Amino acid sequence: MRTLRPFIAASWHGHRDDPTLPKPVQEVWRRKFSNRQARNKQSNVDLAVLDSSGKLVHWFDGFRRIEPQGFRGGQKRESLGSYTVRELQIALLGLDPAEIREKKHPLVLPDVEEPGVRVFVQLLDDRMRAYRAPVVEAVALEKADWKTLEYPRKKRSVDAGDLKKWLAQVYPPGVMERTSQQTKMVYQISKVEGELTLEAAGSNGKTRYAILSGQVKLTDEGPGDFSYEGKLEIVLTYGSTRAKVLSLKGVFDGIYPRYSRVQERVRKIPLRAAFESLPLASADSTAENSRL
Structure with missing residues (x-):
């Protein structure tokens, strides 16, 4: 699938009775479900090839059960x-080869125009390798959001809930995780809890440092009061005289409890995230402090 990534122009997730079903998906599923005898051998993932005008050329089951083939x-x-x-x-x-034009598809990370945080999330599932692919989000923050992290002249506590805008992005990738049966959307994080510690961590003359650390608990909006936890460690930099944040980098290392219906038990899967502030800090701490 990684090889095909540059050619995947769009994707859609939902049920075949959804009123917003796109026409190409309607056509694929009409053909797919017309053969009742083959339904038990089909997966819930389909790949469709469209021409340059958007017309469906060919489709096939992405993960269908493949019968043994005769080989020597x-x-x-x-x-x-x-x-x-x-x-x-x-x-x-x-497809008409004359209509196929070679294009470059550079990988561009999501960004924001104003100061914010970029979040990288990865679920280290050793059974479903696709979950290991990192998901990247960019979250814009306001001045009030940064004020919570201003330079600590003495050790102080920070409520993890004040950082919800970007910590709420720390949840497993994949549509199979905690999805609403009504909306087909993944449950969002509704609550972020934890008492974090922010304390100074030295200076090199031009730049001062501080460390934010502690245990964070995340709860989603779905039923069952489902939650998971992890340790947060963030390094913040500041100018030599100003209290405003210059840059932010850090990691989250937690455990995501995933229930296995086959084994009828909960699997504890490592969930990790990395954070970096946006725009990326320049060498001029004074200019950056005025921007944040």
């Missing part, structure tokens, strides 16, 4: 990679 030396299952390549070769027959 006996029966052997076709790999998912080989199956995908074979289906894409069929799709190419319906």
Whole structure:
């Protein structure tokens, strides 16, 4: 799928009775579910190939059960990679090569125009490798949000709830995690709790440092009062005389409890996140302090 990433122009998640079902998806699912006998052998992921005008050229089940194939030396299952390549070769027959233009697809991280925080989140699931792909979010912050983190002349406590705007982005990627059956949307974090400690951590003359640390508990808006926790450690920098934040970098290291219906037990999966302030700090601490 990583190889196909530059060619994936759009995606859609939902149920086939949704009123907002896009026309290409309607066409794919109409064909998919027309064969009642094949339903039990189908997955819930489909790949569709469209031409430059948006017309559906070919579609196939992204993870369908593949029957053993006849090969020299006996029966052997076709790999998912080989199956995908074979289906894409069929799709190419319906495309006009003259209309295909090579384009570069540079990877660009999400950004914000005003000062904010960029969040990288990764669920280290050793069984579902797709969850290891990092999700990146950028959150804009207001001056009042930064004021909570101003330079600590003496050790003080910070309510983790005051940092909810960006800490609320720390939740597992993937549509299978805590999704509303009505809206098909992932439950958002509704509550961030924890008493954090902010204390000075030395200076190099031009720049002063402080460390924000403590345990954070995140609870989502879904039923069951579901929550998970982790340790937050943030390094903040300040100018030599001003209290305003110059830059922020840090990590979250926690455990996400995921219930396995097959094993009927809770699996504790490492959930990690990294944070960096935006715009990225320059060498001129005075200018940066005036901006934040």
